[in-house]
Amino acid sequence: MRRTLLPLVVAVALVAPLTQAQAPVSNKSRIGFVFKQFNVPVEGQFSAFKGDITFDPAKPEAGHVDLTLDINSLHLPSKEATGEARKKEWFNAAGFPTARFVSTQIKSLGGGRYQADGKLTIKGITRDASAPLTLREEGPLRIADGALTIRRLDFNIGEGSWRDTDTVANDVQIKFRVALPK
Secondary structure, eight states: OOOOOTHHHHHHHHHSSSSBBBBBOOOGEEEEEEEETTTEEEEEEEEOOOEEEEOOTTTTGGGGEEEEGGGGGGEEESHHHHHTTSTTTTOTTTTTOOEEEEEEEEEEEEEEEEEEEEEEEEEEEEEEEEEEEEEEEEEEEEEEEEEEEEEGGGGGGGGGGGTTTTOOEEEEEEEEEEEEEO
Protein backbone atom coordinates (compact mmCIF):
# COMPACT_ATOMS: atom_id res chain seq x y z
CA MET A 1 0.00 0.00 0.00
CA ARG A 2 2.95 2.32 -0.37
CA ARG A 3 2.78 4.47 -3.44
CA THR A 4 2.87 8.13 -2.86
CA LEU A 5 2.85 10.74 -0.23
CA LEU A 6 3.33 14.24 0.72
CA PRO A 7 6.43 15.89 2.03
CA LEU A 8 4.46 16.61 5.10
CA VAL A 9 5.24 13.15 6.17
CA VAL A 10 8.88 13.95 6.04
CA ALA A 11 8.32 16.14 9.01
CA VAL A 12 7.14 13.10 10.84
CA ALA A 13 10.58 11.61 10.62
CA LEU A 14 11.97 14.57 12.40
CA VAL A 15 9.51 14.37 15.18
CA ALA A 16 11.31 12.23 17.70
CA PRO A 17 14.58 10.64 18.65
CA LEU A 18 13.86 7.14 17.51
CA THR A 19 16.02 4.11 17.11
CA GLN A 20 13.25 2.08 15.52
CA ALA A 21 10.61 2.96 12.97
CA GLN A 22 7.43 4.36 14.48
CA ALA A 23 4.02 5.31 13.19
CA PRO A 24 2.29 8.68 13.70
CA VAL A 25 -0.32 9.01 16.46
CA SER A 26 -3.39 9.32 14.23
CA ASN A 27 -5.72 11.29 16.51
CA LYS A 28 -3.02 13.96 17.02
CA SER A 29 -1.72 14.11 13.43
CA ARG A 30 -3.19 15.94 10.45
CA ILE A 31 -2.42 16.43 6.78
CA GLY A 32 -4.34 19.18 5.07
CA PHE A 33 -4.10 21.40 2.03
CA VAL A 34 -5.25 24.78 0.75
CA PHE A 35 -5.80 25.79 -2.87
CA LYS A 36 -7.56 28.73 -4.49
CA GLN A 37 -10.61 28.39 -6.71
CA PHE A 38 -11.66 31.66 -8.34
CA ASN A 39 -9.05 33.22 -6.02
CA VAL A 40 -10.96 32.03 -2.92
CA PRO A 41 -9.04 29.73 -0.51
CA VAL A 42 -10.50 26.23 -0.18
CA GLU A 43 -9.28 23.88 2.54
CA GLY A 44 -9.25 20.12 2.50
CA GLN A 45 -7.67 17.28 4.39
CA PHE A 46 -6.74 13.61 4.28
CA SER A 47 -8.03 11.64 7.25
CA ALA A 48 -6.08 8.41 6.70
CA PHE A 49 -2.33 8.05 6.38
CA LYS A 50 0.41 5.87 7.81
CA GLY A 51 4.13 6.08 8.03
CA ASP A 52 7.37 4.54 9.14
CA ILE A 53 9.63 7.14 10.67
CA THR A 54 13.08 6.85 12.16
CA PHE A 55 14.66 9.96 13.68
CA ASP A 56 17.21 11.05 16.25
CA PRO A 57 17.57 14.85 16.67
CA ALA A 58 21.25 14.31 17.51
CA LYS A 59 21.73 12.59 14.12
CA PRO A 60 19.03 13.89 11.78
CA GLU A 61 21.00 12.75 8.74
CA ALA A 62 20.42 9.13 9.84
CA GLY A 63 16.63 9.62 9.90
CA HIS A 64 14.16 8.32 7.37
CA VAL A 65 10.51 8.99 6.59
CA ASP A 66 8.18 6.87 4.51
CA LEU A 67 4.63 8.21 4.59
CA THR A 68 1.64 6.92 2.63
CA LEU A 69 -1.63 8.80 2.25
CA ASP A 70 -5.00 7.23 1.41
CA ILE A 71 -6.41 9.33 -1.45
CA ASN A 72 -9.95 8.07 -0.73
CA SER A 73 -9.73 9.75 2.69
CA LEU A 74 -9.67 13.17 0.98
CA HIS A 75 -12.34 15.56 2.27
CA LEU A 76 -13.34 18.99 0.97
CA PRO A 77 -16.00 21.39 2.34
CA SER A 78 -18.85 19.71 0.45
CA LYS A 79 -19.74 16.12 -0.40
CA GLU A 80 -20.00 17.09 -4.09
CA ALA A 81 -16.52 18.68 -4.14
CA THR A 82 -15.06 15.65 -2.34
CA GLY A 83 -16.56 13.31 -4.94
CA GLU A 84 -15.25 15.43 -7.82
CA ALA A 85 -11.73 15.57 -6.38
CA ARG A 86 -11.54 11.77 -6.27
CA LYS A 87 -12.44 11.48 -9.98
CA LYS A 88 -9.96 10.71 -12.77
CA GLU A 89 -9.51 14.37 -13.76
CA TRP A 90 -8.24 15.25 -10.30
CA PHE A 91 -6.67 12.64 -7.99
CA ASN A 92 -7.94 9.53 -9.80
CA ALA A 93 -8.44 7.69 -6.50
CA ALA A 94 -9.55 4.52 -8.31
CA GLY A 95 -6.36 4.32 -10.38
CA PHE A 96 -3.95 5.77 -7.79
CA PRO A 97 -5.39 5.08 -4.31
CA THR A 98 -2.31 6.32 -2.44
CA ALA A 99 0.24 9.11 -2.46
CA ARG A 100 3.67 8.65 -0.91
CA PHE A 101 6.59 10.65 0.41
CA VAL A 102 9.95 8.98 0.99
CA SER A 103 12.79 11.02 2.42
CA THR A 104 16.24 11.04 0.86
CA GLN A 105 17.79 13.45 3.37
CA ILE A 106 16.91 15.10 6.66
CA LYS A 107 18.96 17.99 7.97
CA SER A 108 18.91 20.31 10.94
CA LEU A 109 18.41 24.02 10.31
CA GLY A 110 18.97 24.84 13.99
CA GLY A 111 16.61 25.99 16.71
CA GLY A 112 14.26 23.00 16.46
CA ARG A 113 13.88 23.49 12.71
CA TYR A 114 14.56 20.76 10.16
CA GLN A 115 14.20 20.11 6.47
CA ALA A 116 13.17 16.79 4.98
CA ASP A 117 14.00 16.34 1.32
CA GLY A 118 12.68 13.42 -0.66
CA LYS A 119 10.47 12.08 -3.39
CA LEU A 120 6.75 12.79 -3.49
CA THR A 121 4.56 10.59 -5.69
CA ILE A 122 1.01 11.52 -6.63
CA LYS A 123 -0.95 9.90 -9.48
CA GLY A 124 2.10 7.81 -10.39
CA ILE A 125 4.24 10.92 -10.94
CA THR A 126 7.31 11.36 -8.73
CA ARG A 127 8.91 14.74 -8.08
CA ASP A 128 11.51 16.10 -5.67
CA ALA A 129 9.95 17.72 -2.61
CA SER A 130 11.34 19.60 0.36
CA ALA A 131 9.41 20.05 3.60
CA PRO A 132 10.61 22.54 6.21
CA LEU A 133 9.28 21.83 9.69
CA THR A 134 9.58 22.63 13.35
CA LEU A 135 9.83 20.06 16.10
CA ARG A 136 8.53 20.47 19.65
CA GLU A 137 7.56 18.34 22.60
CA GLU A 138 3.99 18.21 23.84
CA GLY A 139 3.49 15.91 26.82
CA PRO A 140 4.35 12.35 25.78
CA LEU A 141 4.58 13.32 22.10
CA ARG A 142 7.00 14.99 19.71
CA ILE A 143 5.15 17.17 17.22
CA ALA A 144 6.40 18.13 13.76
CA ASP A 145 4.58 21.03 12.12
CA GLY A 146 5.29 22.19 8.60
CA ALA A 147 4.01 23.38 5.26
CA LEU A 148 5.19 23.25 1.67
CA THR A 149 3.83 24.35 -1.65
CA ILE A 150 3.53 22.07 -4.66
CA ARG A 151 2.20 22.73 -8.15
CA ARG A 152 -0.80 20.55 -8.88
CA LEU A 153 -0.11 20.39 -12.62
CA ASP A 154 3.33 18.86 -11.92
CA PHE A 155 1.34 15.81 -10.73
CA ASN A 156 -1.38 16.01 -13.42
CA ILE A 157 -3.99 17.01 -10.84
CA GLY A 158 -6.64 18.77 -12.89
CA GLU A 159 -6.80 17.27 -16.37
CA GLY A 160 -8.53 18.55 -19.49
CA SER A 161 -10.29 21.88 -19.02
CA TRP A 162 -9.23 21.82 -15.35
CA ARG A 163 -5.63 22.58 -16.39
CA ASP A 164 -6.76 26.21 -16.60
CA THR A 165 -5.13 27.96 -13.64
CA ASP A 166 -7.55 30.90 -13.84
CA THR A 167 -10.25 28.73 -12.29
CA VAL A 168 -8.15 26.61 -9.91
CA ALA A 169 -4.70 27.98 -9.04
CA ASN A 170 -1.67 25.81 -9.72
CA ASP A 171 -0.13 26.28 -6.26
CA VAL A 172 -1.36 24.05 -3.46
CA GLN A 173 -0.08 24.48 0.07
CA ILE A 174 0.24 21.28 2.05
CA LYS A 175 0.11 21.71 5.82
CA PHE A 176 0.93 18.95 8.24
CA ARG A 177 1.19 18.10 11.90
CA VAL A 178 2.68 14.74 12.72
CA ALA A 179 2.74 13.43 16.27
CA LEU A 180 5.02 10.63 17.39
CA PRO A 181 5.45 9.05 20.81
CA LYS A 182 8.67 10.05 22.58
